[in-house]
Amino acid sequence: MKQHYVLLHILFFLFCSALHAEKPRLRVAVVGGGMAGVAAAHYIQASDPGAQISLFEKEAQLGGNARTVLVNNRKGQAVAVDAGPQYFTEGPWDEYIRFLKAYNFYNTDEISEFKGSISIQSQGSLRPRLITPLYGSFRGENLGKLLWFKKFFSMAYKVYREPGDAYAKNIGDWVHSLLLPPHFKEEVIIPFLAASLGTTTDDIRKTSTVEIVKLFAFRRPSMRSTFKVLHRGMGSALEHAGAELRKKGVRICTSSPVQSVFLRGGNYIVRYENGRGEQEEAFDFVVLAVHAYQAARILQEDVASAELNTVLKGFEYFRARIVLHSDSSFVNTRHPAFLNVFTTADNRMRSNTMNLGMIDERYEGIYKSWLSEELCTQVKDRGRFLHETVFSHPLITPAFSENLKRMEQLLEPRKDLCIGGGWTQGLETQETALISGRKAMEKYIRFKAEES
Ligand SMILES: Cc1cc2nc3c(=O)[nH]c(=O)nc-3n(C[C@H](O)[C@H](O)[C@H](O)COP(=O)(O)OP(=O)(O)OC[C@H]3O[C@@H](n4cnc5c(N)ncnc54)[C@H](O)[C@@H]3O)c2cc1C
Known part of the structure; x- marks a missing residue:
């Protein structure tokens, strides 16, 4: 009986040590499923496969500005056409090309x-x-x-x-x-x-x-x-990347508009809607991969973001x-x-x-x-x-660039909050949206290092 008791104690001790040895999995929320949001999820997942990533997109599909639609050509055949971004080129769009290659979407027969x-x-x-x-x-x-x-x-x-x-x-x-x-x-x-x-x-x-x-x-x-x-379209490439990320454990929540993000008890609370009504979840790190005016709406309930909010509202x-x-x-x-x-x-x-x-x-x-x-x-x-x-x-005016600098200064001390999107790199392209996704990952890595 005594032997059993000692054995149980040892097992309990081993179990507790294992629990402590395992670092907690960080909870990451990415708001926005355009190129910038998908890129942020893509880079963060690759840098930390253990992170619990949830991507929230308000529309039924990923893509944002990059949306591919089907229309009929003169012969009556349905073809995929990009409603927003259409073209890219080598040199300035190299990061975009690497992204397409990573998802096997850069097939020269289809370009x-x-x-x-x-x-x-x-x-x-x-x-x-x-x-x-x-x-x-x-x-x-x-x-x-x-x-x-x-x-x-x-x-x-x-x-x-x-x-x-x-x-x-x-x-x-x-x-x-x-x-x-x-x-x-x-x-x-x-x-x-x-x-x-x-x-x-x-x-x-x-x-x-x-x-x-x-x-x-x-x-x-x-x-x-x-x-x-791309024959299949830039929007189709993003939907394909989303499906692949899902297989790697990223939770992709489409038709889930985020109402607000705010700090409560040391966590970020993401309040969003889905088919089952309003939901709330806690996260450690948040990426807002949306436009400035959308980020302003999302952050309006957060007291800590009052000045940031004013700056975000100033973008034209x-x-x-x-x-x-x-x-x-x-x-x-x-x-x-x-x-x-x-x-x-x-x-x-x-x-x-x-x-x-x-x-x-x-x-x-x-x-x-x-x-x-x-x-x-x-x-x-x-x-x-x-x-x-x-x-x-x-509309990237000289005042827009000044606002951007101010926004970056205000975000500097916020180690766990990132505001991304193609627009944050100056002129917007698929390439700049990707770069903003990579920068979100770099901020996440710094945050993770400080946490552990
Ligand atoms: C007409 C046009 C032509 C263009 N042509 C080119 C081109 O030829 N080549 C090129 O490289 N670039 C081009 N661009 C630029 C390119 O489209 C953008 O840089 C890029 O798509 C921006 O991506 P993003 O993820 O930053 O923003 P978006 O694509 O706008 O993504 C933001 C996402 O956030 C979602 N969202 C917003 N609010 C919420 C919320 N509350 N909750 C959840 N989700 C939310 C939106 O639905 C959207 O999906 C073009 C843009 C336009 C408009």
């Missing part, structure tokens, strides 16, 4: 490559004002304007490499200061820049010079820029309406281009249209346009409408 080409035309004339060369060919278009455009690219590239005081300048003032003919700046450069971001010519003048040139001047001025498109956004349609009247079919910018008589951008058939023949007869509500109604009336998505897009 189309195309050369960039832009034309700008005005309401009064069907003849384009400028066409960048398609496949390196000048096609007999206005060589003088083309050379001015090349000169503009060289100046933009210089700002990109050596920003100097351009950080504090808006792009309207910078373009104004360039030694180029005034009408060329108004009729070509400003509409081109507005088209790059999908916003109005008025809005684009307010944006930060450095952030906007990043969008197109990431390489030496070249007559040939090659872009890549604009709405971009992207319409997939089959209406070729927005495109000059005699001088086709990948991106066709159409301006009004006073050089305001009326629409910009991507001729998707030039990217890949499967997209034959499908156009993707930035359109106002009025133009969208016209497309619907003509029976040419396929799909519409309205995005909230950050």
